[in-house]
Amino acid sequence: MLSRASSSLRAGRPAAAIVGGQRRAGVQVIRSSRNSVAAIRAIQSVAQTDRDTITRLLYSLGSKREVERHLRIFSSASHPSQPAKFAVIKVGGAVLDQIDELALSLSFLYRVGLYPVVLHGAGPQLNELIEREGVVPDYIDGIRVTDTKTLQVARRVFLEENLKLVGALEKLGTRARPITSGVFTADYLDKEKYGLVGKITRVDKRPIEASIRAGALPILTSLAESLDGQILNVNADIAAGELAKEFEPMKIVFLNEKGGLFHGVTGEKISVVNLDEEYDTLMKEPWVKFGTKLKLREFKELLDYLPRSSSVAVISAAHLQKELFTDSGAGTLIRRGYKLFKHDSIESLGADRFRQVIHDRDPEVLSGDQSVTGILNEISKTPYTIYGDEPLDTIAVVSHPPDEVPVMTKLLASRSGVLNNVVDNVFNAIKKDHRRLFWTAQVDDENRSWHFERADGSFTRAGKSLFWYGVQNVKEVESIVKDFEAKGRIDRAYLPVGPSAPPHKAAAANGSTTPNGTRAFSTFARRTVPGSTRGYATVAEPPTPVSTEIKRLGLIGARGYTGQALTNLLSNHPYLNLTHVSSRQLAGLPLTGYGKASVTYSNLSPEEVERMEKDGEVDAWVMALPNGACKPFVDAVDRGAVERKSGQGSVVVDLGADYRFEEGWTYGLPELYGRSAIRAAKRISNPGCYATSSQLLVAPLVNFIKQEAWPTVFGLSGYSGAGTISSNDADGRPVSLPKVTPESLGGGVRPYSLTNHIHEREAAYHLSTLASLPVKIAFIPSVAPWFSGIISTLSLPLNGRLSAKEIVGMYEEMYQGEKLVKIRKEVPTLQDIENKHHWIVGGVQVHSDGDRVVVVGGLDNLLKGAATQCLQNLNLALGYDEYAGIPVA
Numbered sequence: 001m002l003s004r005a006s007s008s009l010r011a012g013r014p015a016a017a018i019v020g021g022q023r024r025a026g027v028q029v030i031r032s033s034r035n036s037v038a039a040i041r042a043i044q045s046v047a048q049t050d051r052d053t054i055t056r057l058l059y060s061l062g063s064k065r066e067v068e069r070h071l072r073i074f075s076s077a078s079h080p081s082q083p084a085k086f087a088v089i090k091v092g093g094a095v096l097d098q099i100d101e102l103a104l105s106l107s108f109l110y111r112v113g114l115y116p117v118v119l120h121g122a123g124p125q126l127n128e129l130i131e132r133e134g135v136v137p138d139y140i141d142g143i144r145v146t147d148t149k150t151l152q153v154a155r156r157v158f159l160e161e162n163l164k165l166v167g168a169l170e171k172l173g174t175r176a177r178p179i180t181s182g183v184f185t186a187d188y189l190d191k192e193k194y195g196l197v198g199k200i201t202r203v204d205k206r207p208i209e210a211s212i213r214a215g216a217l218p219i220l221t222s223l224a225e226s227l228d229g230q231i232l233n234v235n236a237d238i239a240a241g242e243l244a245k246e247f248e249p250m251k252i253v254f255l256n257e258k259g260g261l262f263h264g265v266t267g268e269k270i271s272v273v274n275l276d277e278e279y280d281t282l283m284k285e286p287w288v289k290f291g292t293k294l295k296l297r298e299f300k301e302l303l304d305y306l307p308r309s310s311s312v313a314v315i316s317a318a319h320l321q322k323e324l325f326t327d328s329g330a331g332t333l334i335r336r337g338y339k340l341f342k343h344d345s346i347e348s349l350g351a352d353r354f355r356q357v358i359h360d361r362d363p364e365v366l367s368g369d370q371s372v373t374g375i376l377n378e379i380s381k382t383p384y385t386i387y388g389d390e391p392l393d394t395i396a397v398v399s400h401p402p403d404e405v406p407v408m409t410k411l412l413a414s415r416s417g418v419l420n421n422v423v424d425n426v427f428n429a430i431k432k433d434h435r436r437l438f439w440t441a442q443v444d445d446e447n448r449s450w451h452f453e454r455a456d457g458s459f460t461r462a463g464k465s466l467f468w469y470g471v472q473n474v475k476e477v478e479s480i481v482k483d484f485e486a487k488g489r490i491d492r493a494y495l496p497v498g499p500s501a502p503p504h505k506a507a508a509a510n511g512s513t514t515p516n517g518t519r520a521f522s523t524f525a526r527r528t529v530p531g532s533t534r535g536y537a538t539v540a541e542p543p544t545p546v547s548t549e550i551k552r553l554g555l556i557g558a559r560g561y562t563g564q565a566l567t568n569l570l571s572n573h574p575y576l577n578l579t580h581v582s583s584r585q586l587a588g589l590p591l592t593g594y595g596k597a598s599v600t601y602s603n604l605s606p607e608e609v610e611r612m613e614k615d616g617e618v619d620a621w622v623m624a625l626p627n628g629a630c631k632p633f634v635d636a637v638d639r640g641a642v643e644r645k646s647g648q649g650s651v652v653v654d655l656g657a658d659y660r661f662e663e664g665w666t667y668g669l670p671e672l673y674g675r676s677a678i679r680a681a682k683r684i685s686n687p688g689c690y691a692t693s694s695q696l697l698v699a700p701l702v703n704f705i706k707q708e709a710w711p712t713v714f715g716l717s718g719y720s721g722a723g724t725i726s727s728n729d730a731d732g733r734p735v736s737l738p739k740v741t742p743e744s745l746g747g748g749v750r751p752y753s754l755t756n757h758i759h760e761r762e763a764a765y766h767l768s769t770l771a772s773l774p775v776k777i778a779f780i781p782s783v784a785p786w787f788s789g790i791i792s793t794l795s796l797p798l799n800g801r802l803s804a805k806e807i808v809g810m811y812e813e814m815y816q817g818e819k820l821v822k823i824r825k826e827v828p829t830l831q832d833i834e835n836k837h838h839w840i841v842g843g844v845q846v847h848s849d850g851d852r853v854v855v856v857g858g859l860d861n862l863l864k865g866a867a868t869q870c871l872q873n874l875n876l877a878l879g880y881d882e883y884a885g886i887p888v889a
Helices: 004-011 026-032 037-058 064-075 093-111 123-132 148-171 206-213 236-247 275-284 290-305 317-325 351-361 363-367 372-379 415-419 422-433 448-454 474-487 503-510 561-570 606-615 631-642 689-704 758-770 804-815 863-878
Strands: 016-019 022-025 087-091 117-120 176-179 184-188 198-203 217-221 223-225 231-233 251-255 272-274 311-315 332-335 340-343 384-389 394-399 407-413 437-442 457-461 464-469 551-556 576-582 620-623 651-654 683-685 712-718 724-728 734-738 778-784 790-797 821-823 839-846 852-859
Touching: 087 093, 087 236, 093 117, 093 123, 093 148, 093 317, 117 148, 117 236, 123 148, 148 176, 148 217, 148 223, 148 231, 176 206, 198 236, 206 217, 236 251, 236 290, 251 317, 272 275, 275 290, 290 311, 290 332, 311 317, 340 422, 351 363, 351 372, 351 394, 351 407, 363 372, 372 407, 384 422, 394 422, 407 415, 407 422, 415 422, 437 448, 448 464, 464 474, 551 561, 551 606, 561 576, 561 863, 576 863, 606 631, 620 631, 620 863, 631 651, 651 863, 689 712, 689 758, 689 778, 689 790, 689 804, 689 839, 689 852, 689 863, 758 778, 804 821, 804 839, 804 852, 852 863
Parallel strands: 087 117, 087 251, 117 217, 176 217, 184 223, 251 311, 272 332, 407 437, 551 576, 551 620, 620 651, 651 683, 712 778, 821 839
Antiparallel strands: 016 022, 184 198, 223 231, 311 332, 340 384, 384 394, 394 407, 437 464, 457 464, 712 790, 724 734, 790 852, 839 852
16 A cells, blocks of 8 residues: 555645654645655655664564565555555554553554554443443443433543544654544434444445545544434444444454453463354353353454455554564454365365366476376375365375375465465364375475474475474484385485485585485474464455356447457356447447357447446446547446446446546456455456556565666567557458558567656556555557567666565565466566466566666566456456456466
8 A cells, every 4th residue: 555645745635744753744844845856755755764664673573574475465455446455443442541552553554554444442431430420330231321421421531532542643643533423324223222322324434535545544433323413322343343344454453451362261362263163163162151252253243244355353552563464473363264174086176176276386287397187197196185275275185005104295375375374274184184294395485484394304405305294213214215215205306315416515515424425314303383373364365156147248349459359258258248249330240259149240329328228238348449438438337327227237347548547446457456346346447458567567576666766667569559440351341450560660669658658657556556655667668560469678776685586486475376477487478478368477687786676577468468357357346257268277
């Protein structure tokens, strides 16, 4: 998410600057400097310095890698159109008594560019005051009975506590906005029984989002109003839950003075609760009663309503940062989780599902050293068990012939499987079944430390490592290894056997040699893992029920190359039918390239589109029109949707640039800005082709850009990217011809729009939502003499030294599990991208000074740059599998 000082500057609003340790009104700073560029840069510089300082402090809580990963995840959770996606924090009344600690914790988040929605109670303060005024608190079923006198006192207490918190934040230079009304609408819960107590019926998120867009933390009370204006008291926990249901944040945090939930027998803090696995058992525990049982039930009901990407944390204010920014956490994390399974055959799991995991994740398959069929044949040679979780975020295969040592032959995890700690859950299930185990890993495995932490011993040689647990005797290890070699159960390259190494190398490595000239087993000490690492439990987007309902699509502007490419894709879509195509030049002619039905071009007017929308003739529209021509048709759909009998208007995807900066439209680049917003959207702007590649190139490095230096993207596009002109063939039939022909290029390239290209502004605008400061990009497009395909070369100045390996790791981490993103070592070529549906990146090189990186990315401008991405967005918005109709191989 964009830092608010920077965001305000970009939007032309007053920002805040930290000057001399205090935060002053940015409008004064800007006026005094006469709106100079230098003043803006000074504010950006201070904001970045502030964020960097706070980030470095976070490193004391956990490793740099996990802190930066959590920061990146949280920062990318919000979009200017939905700025409250990070967290809802409910502050208990007792926590307000430690207001300085609370303000420091919230200010910490603010200074790294994170904007939680904060809602507080005031129970203890209210009890103290009403007792002082001679009113005895009365509760029924745990609900405070609220009469007129109690409500009068409650309003005063809430307002006082709210202003105290706002004041404490402002003293720390953190902008905060008190919001004490106008958010919650409620009916009486039971007027006769509870008095002036409300049940929330509606949440108006506009005041909250306006506060965040203005760069201020929203601080709410749990007071509501009825439709006739009566103030009603609402339980703060329930109000926080209603806020969470409205915003669907990544985190719902309940701050209490205890700092978590505790085991009723041992007294130990509970680190993690996986509701899908543990809820039923927990609720039967004799120590889970009263308040604990009520809390768990409320948490489950809340999380059952929310996406699986949400989780609840119970923590103290003092440890909020450790809970949010480290894998081990500090309080209690409650998440839905997933149930684990075990299968003794591929067929019982589902052969297609298993093959897809092997195809997408197995390193031998990805490198081309093995085929999927070869892998399956290898697995089937011995008795085996497949371990995993329901969405297949982690799959492990353990080979266990009778009376032999088990070997974990596969451990394949998606990005979410690693971050959500599903890998550990699966591994622990394996340990329950097997008291000893061997497995292997490459030394360049980005999670290599994970293997060492869970092994009793290991051996590493020539870039390959053998790990084991449950065997403590060296002689026994040697015997097991020889048996593996004899039976071929583990690739020989991983085993400490084989040809002798040159004596001088062996001596240098270990000071002495073993009989075979290799180093002996390199480690044999159990590396204990301090605490239980939980991983980040809320990053994975939840598996969404997939629709198989047949739906109808209208395509307006089908004459051009992109319309033709989309038509071809829709021919293979299992559920989405192209029923209407509109083109002024081709009206009356049959549509070619679509094999599912006979369709004739029409020339739809906005009035006809309005009528069709009103009558429910289509479920989605795609606008494939020139820039500036789309609005009359979108307006027509909007008008028709108002009168549509079903009450559900159509989805609209605009392939042009008209709505890429428009509030109320969702920007449809799923790999960067998430799927949940697209699934809920009715108006989607499809990114530009150059802009897609530029954003995918820059995004993993967006917070490593050197200040005041612009990354440069040089883009080479096939001539189809220049669009088409209308002509006629020899038979008089209208045809589309390229605006720029390869002959006109004379075998060379033609640079154009050398500054201020719309894709330059588009990429910078949306990347800024991922960054701590506004992003600018220098973009130089050129048209080349091939038909389709864009090769984009990024040159990015770094704000610190990074190695090529570290940079590749950032791309791998950000795009792990993305089916339409390919990462390779070599520079992508035209053959890698033309007629392909993916984006590919490679050729990472860092300057010898370590301060500039060059990376090359590529896509087909008609496919992933347009039609394929459009179909991704349509699939998500219509409830289909994201890749339905898209070849992902």
